[in-house]
Amino acid sequence: MIMSKACSGCRDGQDFETPFSMAFQPIVQLSSGAVFAHEALARGAEGQGAGTVLSTISDQNRYVFDQQCRVKAIELATTLELPQTGANLSINFMPNAVYEPRACIRLTLATAMRTGFPLNRLIFEFTENEQLDIQHVLNILRTYRAMGFKTAIDDFGAGYAGLNLLAKYQPDIVKLDMELIRGVDSDRGKRVIVSHLVKMLAELEILTVCEGVETIDELSALRDLGVDYVQGYVIAKPVFQGLATPDLNAIIAGDTTSPRHNADSAPRISA
Numbered sequence: 001m002i003m004s005k006a007c008s009g010c011r012d013g014q015d016f017e018t019p020f021s022m023a024f025q026p027i028v029q030l031s032s033g034a035v036f037a038h039e040a041l042a043r044g045a046e047g048q049g050a051g052t053v054l055s056t057i058s059d060q061n062r063y064v065f066d067q068q069c070r071v072k073a074i075e076l077a078t079t080l081e082l083p084q085t086g087a088n089l090s091i092n093f094m095p096n097a098v099y100e101p102r103a104c105i106r107l108t109l110a111t112a113m114r115t116g117f118p119l120n121r122l123i124f125e126f127t128e129n130e131q132l133d134i135q136h137v138l139n140i141l142r143t144y145r146a147m148g149f150k151t152a153i154d155d156f157g158a159g160y161a162g163l164n165l166l167a168k169y170q171p172d173i174v175k176l177d178m179e180l181i182r183g184v185d186s187d188r189g190k191r192v193i194v195s196h197l198v199k200m201l202a203e204l205e206i207l208t209v210c211e212g213v214e215t216i217d218e219l220s221a222l223r224d225l226g227v228d229y230v231q232g233y234v235i236a237k238p239v240f241q242g243l244a245t246p247d248l249n250a251i252i253a254g255d256t257t258s259p260r261h262n263a264d265s266a267p268r269i270s271a
Contacts, residue, residue, distance in 0.1 A: 016068045018056045019045035022076050023238035027090070027209055027231045028246045030223055030254070037088035037123055038243055039231065040073035047240040063104075066097035070108045074122075078115040080243050090123040090152065095132050101143035109147075123173065125152035138169050145172075152209075157197070170204050175231075178212025185221035195225045202226075219254030 024038040044052040057065050073091045082089055098104045112119055124144055126137070141151045152173035156162070157180050166174070176197060184190045194210070201208045210222050213232030222230060235251065236244035 016061060016065045018053055020053045020068075020072070021045055021047075021241055022069075022073055023047070023240045024077070024080070024082075024243050025231060025238035026087070026236050026244050026246055027211075027229055028235050028251070030219075030228050030230060030251055033246065033248050033251055035085065035087045035246060036229055037090045038077065038082060039090040039125075040069070040077065040092070041238050042069060042092075043238075043240055062094060062097045063099070066094045067104070067107050069093075071111045074108070074111045074115055074117050076241060078117055080241075082243060083117055083121065085243070088121045088123050088150065089117070090125055092154065093124050093126055095126050095137050095140055098136075098140050101140045105144070105147065119148045120150075123150040123152050125154045125173070125175065127154040127158075134165060134168070137165065141169055141171060154211075157193075166204070170206055173207045173209055174201055175209040175211050178232075181210050181212050181218060181222070181232075182214070183218070184225075185215070185217040191221065191225065194222070194227075198226050216250060216253050219250065220256050223254055224256060 021043055023041045023043045025041060026035045027037045027039065028034070029036050042050050042053045070091055070093070073089060077083070077089045108122075109119075111117075112122065144151055150173065151171040152175060153165070153171050154175045155177045156166075156174045158177040176194065180190055180194055180197075184194055198208050207229060208227060209229040209231060210227050211231040213219055213222065213230045213234050215234055218232075219230065219234055234247070234254075236246045238244065
């Protein structure tokens with residue numbers, strides 16, 4: 001019955017009642033300074049924080065919100081000429097809002113075709129910080145991969161499934177939870193954990209992204225641990241309805257081999 005209602009809502013093109021738009025934050029490759037992807041982040045219609053939108057999600061509108069987020073992200077990214085930059089577009093999705101992967105992806109496919117957005121440049125990322133049916137998640141991820149999309153696990157290290165999910169399915173990307181990254185330069189325990197996670201993911205041929213990087217010291221420590229892809233305020237804040245330009249000076253300053261490196265010159269950037 002729930003699936004029937006959800007699929008009917010998709011066919012009828014129901015709108016999410018709360019007006020919203022998107023901000024975009026880049027994921028940057030340190031070794032080249034290039035933007036690997038822009039992550040689409042829900043915001044209020046006037047740029048208000050994500051909480052103003054997410055707080056209105058319920059079991060009744062979760063499906064419609066998930067669908068409309070995909071449409072909004074692709075449409076806005078196309079308007080901003082993201083495809084011409086060569087970067088990927090990363091879209092968050094809710095596994096519990098996907099009833100049948102091939103049916104629920106139809107609107108996304110139609111939007112990509114209508115806008116001309118390349119399917120192989122779409123990344124679908126989900127966080128496992130809510131209780132999930134692992135078999136259902138695996139079905140979604142395998143279906144998306146078969147369709148040519150990239151997949152990513154967000155907030156890895158803070159969720160329920162963790163290594164158990166990773167053992168059954170290796171996504172293209174794993175984003176380490178920001179709590180592991182916060183203060184990694186001064187916390188030996190975090191450095192050991194991140195170091196081993198990076199090595200493990202490399203052996204599994206999974207790209208590691210460290211998110212929530214706020215200081216030059218954290219950036220330097222992560223680079224020393226072999227991290228090449230990062231996301232965080234130290235490089236670029238999310239831009240409402242726009243694409244951010246990474247701070248290349250911060251990238252250079254975070255390179256301990258660079259003569260311009262000066263870790264003491266960059267204070268922590270608050271949210």
